[in-house]
Amino acid sequence: MDDFLLQELSDPDHFQEPISIENIDSDTLIRYLNGMLRIRYAERRLARGKKEGDIGGPVHLGVGQEAIAVGISGNLRKTDRIFGAHRSHSHVLSMGADLYRLFAEVLGKDDGLSRGMGGSMHLWDQANGFYGSVPIVSGTVPLAVGAALAAKLQNTEDVGVIYLGDGAVEEGVVHESLNLARVMGVPVLFVVENNLFASHMHISLRQPKYATARFAVANDMLYEIVDGNDVVKMHQTSKNLISYARTNSMPVFLEAVTYRWYGHVDWREDIDVGVNRSEEEVAAWRKRDPVARLVCAMLARGVYSEDDIESLELRIEKETEIAWQQAKESHYPPHSALLGRVYASKMYD
Amino acid sequence: MKHNYGTAILSAFEYLLENYSDAVVIGQGLWSPWYVGNSMTNLDKKFGVERIIDTPVSESACTGAAVGAALAGMKPIVVHPRMDFMLYAMDAIVNQAAKWSHMTGGQASCGVTIRAIINRGGEQGAQHSQSLHAWFAHVPGLRVVMPSTVSDARDLLIASVLSPDPVMYIDDRWLYDLEDTLEPVSEIDLTKEGPKILRSGSDITIVASGYAARLALEAAAELDVLGIASEVIDLRILNPLNPELIIDSVGKTRHLAVIDGGWKTCGIAGEILASVAENTIPGALKKQPIRIMLPDAPAPTSIALEKNYYPSATNIVERISLIFGRS
Numbered sequence A: 001m002d003d004f005l006l007q008e009l010s011d012p013d014h015f016q017e018p019i020s021i022e023n024i025d026s027d028t029l030i031r032y033l034n035g036m037l038r039i040r041y042a043e044r045r046l047a048r049g050k051k052e053g054d055i056g057g058p059v060h061l062g063v064g065q066e067a068i069a070v071g072i073s074g075n076l077r078k079t080d081r082i083f084g085a086h087r088s089h090s091h092v093l094s095m096g097a098d099l100y101r102l103f104a105e106v107l108g109k110d111d112g113l114s115r116g117m118g119g120s121m122h123l124w125d126q127a128n129g130f131y132g133s134v135p136i137v138s139g140t141v142p143l144a145v146g147a148a149l150a151a152k153l154q155n156t157e158d159v160g161v162i163y164l165g166d167g168a169v170e171e172g173v174v175h176e177s178l179n180l181a182r183v184m185g186v187p188v189l190f191v192v193e194n195n196l197f198a199s200h201m202h203i204s205l206r207q208p209k210y211a212t213a214r215f216a217v218a219n220d221m222l223y224e225i226v227d228g229n230d231v232v233k234m235h236q237t238s239k240n241l242i243s244y245a246r247t248n249s250m251p252v253f254l255e256a257v258t259y260r261w262y263g264h265v266d267w268r269e270d271i272d273v274g275v276n277r278s279e280e281e282v283a284a285w286r287k288r289d290p291v292a293r294l295v296c297a298m299l300a301r302g303v304y305s306e307d308d309i310e311s312l313e314l315r316i317e318k319e320t321e322i323a324w325q326q327a328k329e330s331h332y333p334p335h336s337a338l339l340g341r342v343y344a345s346k347m348y349d
Numbered sequence B: 001m002k003h004n005y006g007t008a009i010l011s012a013f014e015y016l017l018e019n020y021s022d023a024v025v026i027g028q029g030l031w032s033p034w035y036v037g038n039s040m041t042n043l044d045k046k047f048g049v050e051r052i053i054d055t056p057v058s059e060s061a062c063t064g065a066a067v068g069a070a071l072a073g074m075k076p077i078v079v080h081p082r083m084d085f086m087l088y089a090m091d092a093i094v095n096q097a098a099k100w101s102h103m104t105g106g107q108a109s110c111g112v113t114i115r116a117i118i119n120r121g122g123e124q125g126a127q128h129s130q131s132l133h134a135w136f137a138h139v140p141g142l143r144v145v146m147p148s149t150v151s152d153a154r155d156l157l158i159a160s161v162l163s164p165d166p167v168m169y170i171d172d173r174w175l176y177d178l179e180d181t182l183e184p185v186s187e188i189d190l191t192k193e194g195p196k197i198l199r200s201g202s203d204i205t206i207v208a209s210g211y212a213a214r215l216a217l218e219a220a221a222e223l224d225v226l227g228i229a230s231e232v233i234d235l236r237i238l239n240p241l242n243p244e245l246i247i248d249s250v251g252k253t254r255h256l257a258v259i260d261g262g263w264k265t266c267g268i269a270g271e272i273l274a275s276v277a278e279n280t281i282p283g284a285l286k287k288q289p290i291r292i293m294l295p296d297a298p299a300p301t302s303i304a305l306e307k308n309y310y311p312s313a314t315n316i317v318e319r320i321s322l323i324f325g326r327s
């Protein structure tokens, strides 16, 4: 049985080499790369927007963690029911959310994903399967179980997906949700993005073992622990788990080990306020870059040349900038939105 | 000594930890400057991580554990860096801490202090903005304290921790820069504390607590210019509420406005109005009393909506001037 210590998976000096892309066709690789770059450029644009004062509210960036959502979302359909938390740009973008609408949301504009009422921490794009994200840690975990239970009752063969952090696992409601999902046979995928930190605190100061998948064992649930910075592994592992959940109407658990390059919130690295977060550690983790490891593998196999990569990045950067400028120019919600949107049964604005 | 509201809280912690070996602090962010501004700086270094406990993301268990430690005779202080996060701890606060004295025939005493921080603004939105003091003031057995001055920030925290009852001490990040000088500590008895007049006046009584009391003072200064003399009463202790001072003041001014950072429906301002109505004769007030509070909507994120969401001194001046037919 697993010892749940994570070992090399939590040691940034390992897994820096190019990922294995054996038997993966070029189109798929290109899709992965596009997906990850789109998220990375978007989040870097948000970091800049925050730094330069264009964004008022907090932004929790997941640069370095892109492979997780991109790998998983490739196995999901728009009728699945996906929930996130405070660090969810990648979760919504990987399901196909419009970049302009994400930016507009972060800037508090009426065209935003949540019509400007939620900002970065409250995203909603149900047309693409994204049922919502909120900043109350673990608040959405039982909601995902319920939305997946609804899928079961509705006979849709859709699954629920809940992205939560290693910190969220410390909330009691997560354990109630795991047990409930298992005992009721709910088709939901619990994805723990274990980036080893909950705001300033390293996991060693918060939990006796690094791997949160030990709670999957406690709840008699199928689980996997993977390198979250390997998009191919993320895709394949989640594919098996999701298809198991769909076919058997059972919960499954996927722990993806990763690291965030920025600090907990906004654009700084926050070395000074992290308990056990050092410059060396951040530098080492930057070498386990999910994007660079895929790029190196693609170059080695000749899927893309250096020039191809460069022009791809240029194109994505340009698209990002266009969406950003468009969002900046768009309009704010009307004043009537404040009272007019409190109750769904009585919307006026 | 020169202090601000934040360092006044810090000095209360220092006083308690130095003088009471059974005082311990538990909560998220205590080993980092992140969540609690300048109000807890270096306590972990000074008093050790055994007594200054930073925790997993587990509000419910941490609060419940503090309640248990209090039942076992300690003086625990739980810190919730944002009141919204504390909602996971409702059972420990409302069903447990608030009930133990009564349930055990007054034999058990649960001297826990729950420090709930109001932390809002900055486009953080619906789940990171709430001022829920009125909810807690509804619960018998739970003392609710809301300091608005630098000296109260320190002295009411000390009194809360020394009280044998569970106390919710609510401080507000918007007050941390407020400056004043502090005298050496002298311990006070929480049961003897109640509303206080921050400024006397003969035309209108303005009641407020926490940050709203600062707004009331600001507004009062502007109202002076318009020839309206305001008496500002700081509630300080929301539960148990002693309205006597307010009733006396209204007897004199015969006008009443209540300012509060919570919602209007079933809020603390409604309670003040009700207490005045119950305890005065018809016609005691010359004009209808007013409440200046949040609109009954969650906090929006968009700056376009947020900028008008919170009550401001300007709002208060406008509304009160209208009562007197001036503007």
Ligand SMILES: Cc1ncc(C[n+]2csc(CCOP(=O)(O)OP(=O)(O)O)c2C)c(N)n1
Residues within 6 Å of the ligand: A086, A087, A135, A136, A137, A164, A165, A166, A167, A168, A169, A195, A197, A198, A199, A264, B028, B057, B059, B084, B085, B088
């Ligand atoms: C109920 C609650 N408690 C505390 C917080 C403050 N908080 C915001 S994010 C966070 C850390 C979450 O860590 P994790 O779940 O690992 O997610 P990560 O930030 O690493 O993505 C904390 C403690 C909160 N938002 N909600």
Ligand SMILES: [Mg+2]
Residues within 6 Å of the ligand: A165, A166, A167, A193, A194, A195, A196, A197, A198, A199
């Ligand atoms: Mg984490």
